[in-house]
Amino acid sequence: MPVKRREMVPLALLWASGIATLFILIVILAFILANGLPLVNWNFLTAEPSVWGQTGGGIYSTIVATLAVTGVSLAVAGPISVGGAIYLNEYTKENFLRRIIRQAAEILAGIPSIVVGLFGFLFFVIYLAPYTGGWSVLSGGLTLAFMVLPISLRTSEEALKTVPAELREGSLGLGATKWQAITTVVVPTALPGIVTGLILGLGRAIGETAAILLTAGGALNLINSLYDPGRPMTLHLYDVLTEYRDTSTAYGTAAVLIIAILAITFITDWLMNRYTNKLKGL
Amino acid sequence: MAVRTLKRSRIKDAKGTTIELILLLCAVSAVAAIFLIIWFIFSEGLPFVLEAGPQFLTSSIWLPTDSFSDGSWGIFPILVGSLIVTFGAIGIGTPLGVACAVFLAEIAPPAVRRVLVPSINALAGVPSVVYGFFGLVVIVPWIRGQFGGFGTSVFASWVILSIMILPTIISISTDSIRAVPREYKEGSLAMGATQWQTIRSVMIPAASSGIIASVILGMGRAIGETMAVLMVAGNAVSIPNSIFAPVSTLTAQIALEMGYAAGAHRQALFAMGMVLFVVIMILTGLANLASRRRVT
Known part of the structure; x- marks a missing residue:
């Protein structure tokens, strides 16, 4: 399409805004990685953090704590969200209940993490203390489950919605029960x-800080069980900066977090492309 | 024979019903989660608000103590801080975000799109504490050098928050521009309108409800953001007299004080959480209204 001269300016501005967005991301990532990656080595990942008040040391116990809270949140929210999505897509028509639940997921996703943290503090840390150990990675993970749930629920529902009706009908036509059709085909x-x-839920759980701050306890020791208080990487990054200005540990931790998020972005992008291509091929 | 078939199908039916029931419980859990959160936040916050009265929102003196009668409970400057920080971030983030969405939906060649879409997803995935860290080591020293003061300021939080809300604005706006019926665009081009005229007079107006919704949801994201603001805003409980002065927000104040708060003080922080929750509910409602409105 030929572009008139006086339209060059607005079109150039639109291009500029796209490039600017990309540029912002690159600047942030490049800055953190350039400063942080040189610090990330095997020792940094596997050594215990130094005692309180001293700089240096590794981040091993914080990686373990991140894996623990993330694992708990996915173990709880994963099955519930996929089950819920199956119900919404396979057992209900477009109706009142479905609208309510979709709306609820949207609201849940929008609740600020500090508010979810306040709730998690009162419910898991105080009210359910005999079962969660009070401030613990278990309390932190259960609180995060409330934030993972809506993300995973919505994405799963979208995915189920794109499954062609012919596949379901074919399976049912061959004599499968509804549940068999769901588990073997849909x-x-x-x-x-x-x-x-x-x-995506995993990414949210890894990156979450405010809710963890109020629920996980923040102890730097390596956790022995889910009932122990722990300090995930995000919280460690905040603590080393505000407590004793250990910028070098902060850079290293931030670089590890960024790499995790980039890996998640690439994997989801690749999966979704493969998926869309596969459906197009049908 | 017939009896046996009937029996078997009844057993199958029972199994199917159990599965359906379990799945229903999973689906309803999202609703239950919200009620659980509301119940616990409000049970702690509401009694405090009722005791403190309207002064809680209008007084400017925030001197929390563990006992109600010894403290002074005015969150007005904190509330104003949240609003200043949010509107500034929206002011900066909206033009860039909407322009980027138009670019993505209408102009970007597929190859550029293939790079830009995952980049925006990555921008959405970067943990808020990493944004805060970047702000603390890059933006804050820069402001300190250029404009004086501590650097931790209203302006620093505007810069960081406007970046953080970009993915929300871009992805929802892009979707709504893409959802404009093809005929609108083709009709406009066929009438002899240029690409830019079509974008400006047809595509953007037709997608305006979604664009507005994206900005409202961006506002929700900004007002609810905690860690990044906590790290770059300076957290002074007073109404800032310049954009280079420190400011405090509801979220940052809760995060700062929950570590040692007890008694009435803790209740007051839950009351602030309640205020945040109500604001977010209103914004979500507005965003829904906006996106439901159809252009005729």
Whole structure:
């Protein structure tokens, strides 16, 4: 399409805004990685952090704590969200209940993490203390489950929605029960989308800080069980900066977090592309 | 024979019903989660608000103590701080975000799109504490050098928050521009309108409800953001007299004080959480209204 001269300016501005967005991301990532990656080595990842008040040391116990809270949140929110998505898509028509639940997921996703943290503090840390150990990675993970749930629920529902009706009908026509059709045909077809939802939830759980601050306890020791207080990487990054200005540990921790988030972005992007291509090929 | 078939199908039916029931419980859990959160936040916050009265929102003196009668409970400067920080971030983030969405939906060649879309997803995935860290080591020293003061300021939080809300604005706006019926665009081009005229007079107006919704949701994201603001805003409980002065927000104040708060003080922080929750509910409602409105 030929572009008139006086339209060059607005079109150039639109191009500039796209490039600016990309540029912002690159600047942030490059800055953190350039300063942080040189510090990330095997020792940094596997050594215990130094005692309170001293700089240096590794981040091993914080990686373990991140894995623990993330694992708990996915173990709880994963099955519930996928089950809920299956119900919404396979057992209900477009009706009142479905609208309510979708709306609820949207609201849940919008609640600020510090508010979810306040709730988690009162519910898991105080009220359910005998079962969660009070401030613990278990309390932190259960609180995060409330934030992972809506992300994974929505993405799974979208994925199930794109499964062609013919596949369901074919399976039912061959004599399968509804549940058999779901487990052998519908869910496997939608699996890349469902996995994408879980990975997005995983990313949210890894990156979350405010809710963790109020629930996980923040102890720097290596956890022995889920009932121990722990300090995930995000919280460690905040603590080393504000407590004793250990910028070098902060750079290293931030670089590890960024790499985790980039890996998640690439994997979900690849999965979704493969999935769309596969559906197009049908 | 017939009896046996009937029996078997009844057993199958029972199994199917159990599965359906379990799945229903999973689906309803999202609703239950919200009620659980509301119940616990409000049970702690509401009694405090009722005791403190309207002064809680209008008084400017925030001197929390563990006992109600010894403290002074005015969150007005904190509330104003949240609003200043949010509107500034929206002011900066909206033009860039909407322009980027138009670019993505209408102009970007597929190859550029293939790079830009995952980049925006990555921008959304970067943990808020990393944004805060970047702000603390790059933006804050820069402001300190250029404009004086501590650097931790209203302006620093505007810069960081406007970046953080970009993915929300871009992805929802892009979707709504893409959802404009093809015929609108083709009709406009067929009438002899240029690409830019079509974008400006057809595509953006037709997608305006979604664009407005994206900005409102961006506002929700900004007002609810905690860690990044906590790290770059300076957290002074007073109404800032310049954009280079420190400021405090509801979220940052809760995060700062929950570590040692007890008694009435803790209740007051839950009351602030309650205020945040109500604001977010209103914004979500507005965003829904906006996106439901259809252009005729």
